[in-house]
Every structure is written in C-alpha cells, then in structure tokens.
Amino acid sequence: MAGAAQPSISIIDADPDLGELLDAGQLERARHEARARVRRLSPGEWDAASALEHDAHHRGFMIVDGLLSRTVDVLGRRCVELLGHGDVMRPWQWDDEGSHVRAEVGWMALEPTELAVLDHGLVRRMAPWPQLGVELFNRGTRRAHHLAVALAIAHHQRVDDRLLLTLWHLAERWGRVTTDGVVVPLPLSHQRLADLVGAHRPSVTTAMGELARAGVISRRDSGEWLLHGAPPEQLRHHKLVAALS
Numbered sequence: 001m002a003g004a005a006q007p008s009i010s011i012i013d014a015d016p017d018l019g020e021l022l023d024a025g026q027l028e029r030a031r032h033e034a035r036a037r038v039r040r041l042s043p044g045e046w047d048a049a050s051a052l053e054h055d056a057h058h059r060g061f062m063i064v065d066g067l068l069s070r071t072v073d074v075l076g077r078r079c080v081e082l083l084g085h086g087d088v089m090r091p092w093q094w095d096d097e098g099s100h101v102r103a104e105v106g107w108m109a110l111e112p113t114e115l116a117v118l119d120h121g122l123v124r125r126m127a128p129w130p131q132l133g134v135e136l137f138n139r140g141t142r143r144a145h146h147l148a149v150a151l152a153i154a155h156h157q158r159v160d161d162r163l164l165l166t167l168w169h170l171a172e173r174w175g176r177v178t179t180d181g182v183v184v185p186l187p188l189s190h191q192r193l194a195d196l197v198g199a200h201r202p203s204v205t206t207a208m209g210e211l212a213r214a215g216v217i218s219r220r221d222s223g224e225w226l227l228h229g230a231p232p233e234q235l236r237h238h239k240l241v242a243a244l245s
Helices: 024-033 120-125 130-154 159-174 190-197 201-213 239-244
Strands: 008-010 035-041 044-046 060-065 068-074 077-083 104-109 113-118 176-178 181-184 217-219 225-227
Touching (some): 035 060, 035 120, 077 130, 077 190, 113 120, 130 159, 159 181, 159 190
Antiparallel strands (some): 060 113, 068 077, 217 225
C-alpha cells in the first residue's frame, strides 16, 4: 500500500552481540537509535544490483536472519561463499578495475532472509557509540579471514580432504553439537559442496561416499550432514591422508 511504513528493527535486538559492547546505561537509548529498515527476500535468485538505494546513501546490509550464497564464476569455474546471521555486505560492489580477469557474480537466498539496511541515517544515529561501527567493520574483516581459510582448504590435493575440512570449517560457525556428532544444518547438496571446494560433482559424490564409509561423516534423512569424531586440526594426522605424510 502506498505510504505504508517499512518494517524496521533495532540491529541491537537483531544481534545481541552488539548489545554486549555497550554499558547498561547506554543500552536502551542505543537500541532505540539503532533502528534500521528491513528488506525481506524470498528463496531464489536475488538481483543484488537492484538493491542499491542511490538516494539514501546506502552503505550495505546486515543479515538479520536467513542464509545467502554468493557465487563467483570465472570462465565456467565457480566458487561459493555462504553468508548468514550477522554478516555485513555490500552486494552490488565489484571492483572491475581490480583484476584483468572477468568474473560473474550471482546471489541467491537459500531460505527466507531478512536484511537490515545500513544507510547514512543509521550510521549518523550510531555516532555516540563508535564501538558499534567498529564491530560492523570488523565483520567484514572476519569474512575475509573465513574466505582465506576456504582458499587454503581448496589448495589441498585430495577432494575428500577438502570436503572434510570444509565441513568442519562451516561447523565452526553453524554447527550444533549433538550426542551423535556435530550437525551442519545447511542446504549442502553435492553440487553446492563441489562449488565450495572447487571440484566436479561426480568427484564429490565419490569422495563423500569414502568419507561415510570411513565413519567420519553421515547424512540425516533431513539432508543435514553429521560430523563424527574430532576436527582434523592437522591434516597430516588424519587417517585418510596418513599416506601423504
């Protein structure tokens, strides 16, 4: 309906970790001032370029809830990044001058997703609490760190090693500890895993079968992957690659 108010949320309510940066006396005022408009995405492809609000000094988004994937395609080979609650992003920005290699970038909402709009008004209202802005900046740095770890994993020779390390890397953030092992509650098809580790899907299917027979992973009827045993802190100590030592 024309003129209807857009939904909004306090980013401190959306992400309690931000509230922990504030003194008790600051919290209520900051919660009120740090309200942001909410944009909702339905599952499916997302035209992120159209999300830029040119007249609102749009700085980016913080994911309030849900799960997004970013796919970067270079000459037919893809890599995928998964983003979830608390991640900060500027999805319409791509540095065309930063490389001679042409890359195609695509975004997809893997489940219903809510984004807090980080615009100039929000940044101005948060000025009395600079620690909030610093934390949002730090989250971009953490994304870069996670991507660097994923890149290092992708350089391992064996596909089964890449898959196991990737699943444990994802479990560090999204995993849930159960009596049966660590559940990774993400929609990870063999094709998506192939894109995550830089392999072809048939190779992933074969490698996942080997890992399952080795007893280090299993799959629930719901499709969630279950990790068994301890994380492979040092790859050379993992029994599947002992022959490489």
